Amino acid sequence: MKKPHVLLNTRIQKNDSVKMKYNYGFGDDKKDKEENEKPDDYVRIGQNLQRSYTKFNADRAQRTARRSVYLEVPLHVDFIRINFFGQFAVHDYFGRWYQEFGLEAVEVTNFGTSVLFAVTDNNIDKFNAFLTAVDSVIRNGQDHQGRKYPKLIHYIQDFELLTSEDIIKTDVTADVFILKIADLMVHNRELETLIQSLEDYLNTQGIAYIKNKEIGIIEIYNTEAFNLEDIIDNFDIFLQVTSGRATIIRPNAFNAPDRDYGFEIAAVDNLPLVGVIDSGVDDRTPLAPLIVLDEDLNLTTTSVREDNVDRGRGHGTAVAALVALGGEAVSREYRGILAPHCRLLPIKIIDSDNAAISISRTLELLTIAKQKYPQIKIFTLTINFHQSKKFNEHYSSYAYALDKFSFENDCLIFISTGNNSDAIFRTNEAYDTAYFAEEEANLCSPAESLNNVTVGACSDSLGVGGHIGIANGPEYPTIYSRTGHYQHELLKGRAKVNKTLFKPDLVMAGGDYCYERGWLTDIGEGSMLLLSADPTESFYRLFGTSFATPLAANVAVQIQKHYPNVSASSIKALMLNHCSDKTIDDLIRDKQMLVGHGCLHTERAIYSDSDMINFIVEDTIDNGDLKVIPLNFPKYLVTDDLKKRNRILGVTATISYQFLPIRESQLGYCPVLIAFGFFKNHEGAGIVIKEKDNKSKLKSGPLWSQNSRFKQKPNPFSNTQKLSFVVNVDELLDERGIFKIGVHCFTHPQLRPGEDTAYQKDNRFSIAIAIEETLKKPTGKLYDEMLAINEIENILSADQDLEAEA
CATH class of the missing domain: 3.40.50.200 (Peptidase S8/S53 domain)
Structure with missing residues (x-):
């Protein structure tokens, strides 16, 4: 018989929250750092950078030559993409690269190994110091004279100028062009000056456009007066141009009518x-x-x-x-x-x-x-x-x-x-x-x-x-x-x-x-x-x-x-x-x-029944916290003769949450990790103790649905994770019929300074938990018995009656 899902009342059914720490270590930062570094093979490094250096100078000269003096653009920005041997530690090195070389990190791609930097006219001297350092590495690879330069250069695999050809990713005949604007945090004033200059030009030419600063794009409608190459060659604010061309599937032209409605x-x-x-x-x-x-x-x-x-x-x-x-x-x-x-x-x-x-x-x-x-x-x-x-x-x-x-x-x-x-x-x-x-x-x-x-x-x-x-x-x-x-x-x-x-x-x-x-x-x-x-x-x-x-x-x-009142994430x-x-x-x-x-x-997905109950958890969590939610199981599972003692229940749980994305970071696009796991009947303080000391882990397999233990080389985060396991009678006996759901939260360690501010408090999440008897002859008792011993809230619509509907 169809029965409604239930909302677990975590305002009442909860343990105290504690500060989260991974109980199996937080990553071997020293080893991780060593993996990022490459041996000092000066010849190889010099050869790699020689190719980049030569092409960069040629591309830069060509880009300068293609600029129009008639457009009177007030300032220029060069965008340089640097590919690193390992992940670039944005949080640690954002300021250092800017102070040392005048390079502002504006976009992180290839999951942290490629970074697009911007350098404005105001920082050209610092950037020349970068080029001088690259030249020193190249010469050392040739004559082994041991010239001094910042060791930051050792992390570079290669680099290139972002050219107009790199930016334009579409055919120039598109009806609508979507131009992605660079997100300059340090040089925001210069960015606004360039955008205003572009708008003045478009208005003068009578070219229709839409500017959307929240998304970070300008959409331009193709007219006879519009020249895409001129825009990209002269206004140094765009990272990519794509087409708004859409596609839908079209039926076969010879398909015959089927019948009347x-x-x-x-x-x-x-x-x-x-x-x-x-x-x-x-x-x-x-x-x-x-x-x-x-x-x-x-x-x-x-x-x-x-x-x-x-x-x-x-x-x-x-x-x-x-x-x-x-x-x-x-x-x-x-x-x-x-x-x-x-x-x-x-x-x-x-x-x-x-x-x-x-x-x-x-x-x-x-x-x-x-x-x-x-x-x-x-x-x-x-x-x-x-x-x-x-x-x-x-x-x-x-x-x-x-x-x-x-x-x-x-x-x-x-x-x-x-x-x-x-x-x-x-x-x-x-x-x-x-x-x-x-x-x-x-x-x-x-x-x-x-x-x-x-x-x-x-x-x-x-x-x-x-x-x-x-x-x-x-x-x-x-x-x-x-x-x-x-x-x-x-x-x-x-x-x-x-x-x-x-x-x-x-x-x-x-x-x-x-x-x-x-x-x-x-x-x-x-x-x-x-x-x-x-x-x-x-x-x-x-x-x-x-x-x-x-x-x-x-x-x-x-x-x-x-x-009707459950969240989209639920x-x-x-x-x-x-x-x-x-x-x-x-x-x-x-x-x-x-x-x-x-x-x-x-x-x-829509209904529970007598032998399968769906719990929904809707809650919030702060950065760095571990929440603990008890889940109570009925006594009949250990007292009745179920004809078997192992694999009497199946549990499947999925967490989902929505987030405000970080636009220019592929690695930190999902800037907050909320992960969960099932544990023995321990308090939060016991769960964060090292596993070998307390053995809070309920099952073999991963301790958490997703982890973020590596600070130097973090994973990109997923906002949907799933766990499944079976329950045995002995486990229910050992834990007195109570399992604990642990939920923890961390912000991404590789965001630019200040980008994690919005994610410190009240990050919303939902967990769907399905618990089902896996007996040859189900008892028909699970749903009602689970309801009786857990704090739940009714989430049916006011006029809903599932039993009548069934």
Whole structure:
């Protein structure tokens, strides 16, 4: 029988907090430092720097020659990218590099081993000292004369000037250019002067643009008066130029109509509202009663009630149907009376197949939507930038903007990985997961977003009958789905690898290619039945991550409907806690980069039952603290004859939290670590004692869901982590039926000075904990017994009655 999840009342059920310290040491800083340093091989170092020095001087001379005297730019900045042998200790060396060489660290990439520095005209003398030191290293490598220079140079593998060619990462014919602004902390006044000079120039030329300082971008609309190379050659404030070109999956042009609309929407009160960021939602379909029309949420010249892409078949309409009606509508082939799970708020950002996206204007619509409809918590976004991400590439401005929005508004945006329509032609028209190792198979921005939920597609089409797609099974990732862009083998040193940091977060049914009459097709029974915006067509068949994504959002909105007051992080934690990849048993290499946490068990994410209870923890924690939360287990587990003593319970727990990202640090993009673990029945003071002295660890395996014990070479942090273990009778006896959940918090040790200020107090987090009997014949007692001995709060909506619903 369906039963509601429960909120653990940690205001009452808690132990005293203590200051956290790792009870197995905080990293061997001396050894770590030695690994960062390279032997004094002066010849090799000199040869490396000789190549860099020669090219740098040539590039610098060329950049100076390309500057226009007619633009009268008030000052200039050189950006120098330095690649280090190991991680650059930003926190320790930010000030020293500036004092010594006039170099201000402005962007940290390649997970801490590459740093982009800025030097202004005012610090040219100090920078010349840097070049002199490099020259001394080169000469020492040639003649071994032992010239003196700052030893900081020894950490440099190579360096280069950031040229216009490095900055411009798109074709110059784009409709919208997105220019990423450097974040200068020390030279902020000089930055403002350059931005004002640029704005004066753009206004004089009549060039349309949007400046968004919060995201750190300027978007410029292409006109005859606009010359991209002139801007980048002369205004030294930009780190990257990309295109706003978007991509959506388009159905086969020869797909035949399926049949008339044959369903109705049931009348249901008090439905949540979901924002569909797409091409509009057509109100000539049966979805009309669910649509909230608001033309303020429109970037196009056509109405939000029209969905005109792909010759009128639409895209947003199919997405909206899936988020409102869920997978059941597809399985029932949209017949009869269908109960909706939400109302629909169209947020229209495109109205053509080859549109461009403005990050600033899209974010403005999201802000308006949240202001006008404060109850909205769930959004879908299935339109990605066209270009896939490079291996280990930094977070995009788009992902940053959405992460910031979700953190500030307690929202979840369900984002597709993007579709790789070329994949099938690169695999001899067969299913071959080896293709996912290619860089072009990587996800498209903003799917790398961490505060939101990234969704890939598995082969399931939700049709009746067996699996039809070309993948090895319905749970396997489809060949068109995209993979996470982290490539750990390319990183320098193992310390930067974080196995809890991956994308996508999960996979949902998206349909697949199949063979019909010996031919491969994308519109056969392996694809998904979708609602068309064209009433003369009604339905069509296709597949894509665009359709997997709203199915995930549908589960989220069902959770919101039942438990309206839980946070966005709790919804995410519940969903990921009930994902599994166990049936995908022959994808060993980088499986999580293909399927994330796996396929979602929908009902378990929404409901508990007599033999499985879901606890939710929602709390805050300060930097440096360890919180301890007791979890009580009922006596019947040790007193009743359960027919076995080992593995009587399974426990799975997932932590999720949202954060305000650090824009210019790939290593510290997630600036705060909140990790958890399960411990014996010890107080906080006992947990932080060295493990060999107190043995607080409950199980074999990692002590914490994620650690940050290395200060010299820290990992990037993940804001989602998961643990699973089994419980034996003897463990319950030994701990008197009480386990302790430990939660600790640290800010990233490699942030620039002052960047950790916002993360010292009240960092919010959620934990979803599923506890289930694993007996051959379950007792039916677990849920009620756990409820009776733990402090819980009711989180059902006021009109909810799950037993009546069941």
